[in-house]
Amino acid sequence: xxxxxxxxxxxVVHEGDTVTLNCSYEVTNFRSLLWYKQEKKAxxxxxxxxxxxxxxxxGRLSSILDKKELFSILNITATQxxxxxxxxxxxxxRDDKIIFGKxxxxxxxx
Amino acid sequence: xxxxxxxxxFRVLKTGQSMTLLCAQDMNHEYMYWYRQDPGMGLRxxxxxxxxxxTAKGEVPDGYNVSRLKKQNFLLGLESAAPSQTSVYFCASSxxxxxxxxxxxxxRLSVL
Numbered sequence: 001x002x003x004x005x006x007x008x009x010x011x012v013v014h015e016g017d018t019v020t021l022n023c024s025y026e027v028t029n030f031r032s033l034l035w036y037k038q039e040k041k042a043x044x045x046x047x048x049x050x051x052x053x054x055x056x057x058x059g060r061l062s063s064i065l066d067k068k069e070l071f072s073i074l075n076i077t078a079t080q081x082x083x084x085x086x087x088x089x090x091x092x093x094r095d096d097k098i099i100f101g102k103x104x105x106x107x108x109x110x
Numbered sequence: 111x112x113x114x115x116x117x118x119x120f121r122v123l124k125t126g127q128s129m130t131l132l133c134a135q136d137m138n139h140e141y142m143y144w145y146r147q148d149p150g151m152g153l154r155x156x157x158x159x160x161x162x163x164x165t166a167k168g169e170v171p172d173g174y175n176v177s178r179l180k181k182q183n184f185l186l187g188l189e190s191a192a193p194s195q196t197s198v199y200f201c202a203s204s205x206x207x208x209x210x211x212x213x214x215x216x217x218r219l220s221v222l
Contacts, residue, residue: 004152031207031208032208032209034210034211036213041215041216042114042200042213042214042215042216043153043200043213044213045210045211045212048209048210088152088153090153092207092208094207095141095158095160095166095207096155096158096166096167096168096169097155097168097169098143098155098211100152100153100154101152102150102151102152103152
């Protein structure tokens with residue numbers, strides 16, 4: 001059975017801390033892994049990863065994929081209160097199958 | 111910069127009523143998707159379309175129908191709503207399979 005597991009499910013840290021969010025997967029086919037940030041409404045795209053070992057960066061956020069060990073991590077450095085959100089990981093398997101994890105709810109304390 | 115627009119934003123239905131959710135995108139995307147998001151379940155794919163005039167089933171299609179008569183619009187219909195269909199519904203679009211999906215703001219549906 002295809003599955004995507006995110007950990008932790010919830011995380012509370014103080015502003016300025018660094019956090020690492022995890023996404024592991026077991027799937028029958030792999031096209032891409034995507035990270036999204038969901039605040040109050042629509043998930044917004046962060047990263048798309050298709051190749052192992054290539055870090056993608058956007059400001060204080062970065063992500064990397066390990067296709068041998070079947071996981072990805074999302075790092076956020078120097079966290080700010082605006083980083084508070086649910087972070088979703090999704091693995092695109094084929095057109096009719098895109099598996100989302102349950103998300104990690106991140107809360108940044110000022 | 112409209113992107114993906116969903117209407118309505120909120121709706122309350124009684125069991126057995128029908129309704130249609132509308133999704134419109136202005137990015138000329140070929141693929142469009144409908145998801146539902148329930149607490150503790152993550153996003154689950156209901157139906158999708160790979161182009162105008164095509165539709166296909168996703169992970170949880172039962173109780174829903176869809177149509178894609180125009181490339182920019184993707185409609186999700188509930189013929190006879192059930193309380194189990196209470197959820198937040200998201201529409202998304204992308205240039206193709208395996209690529210970035212852009213999401214609408216969601217429709218919160220309650221079925222009493």
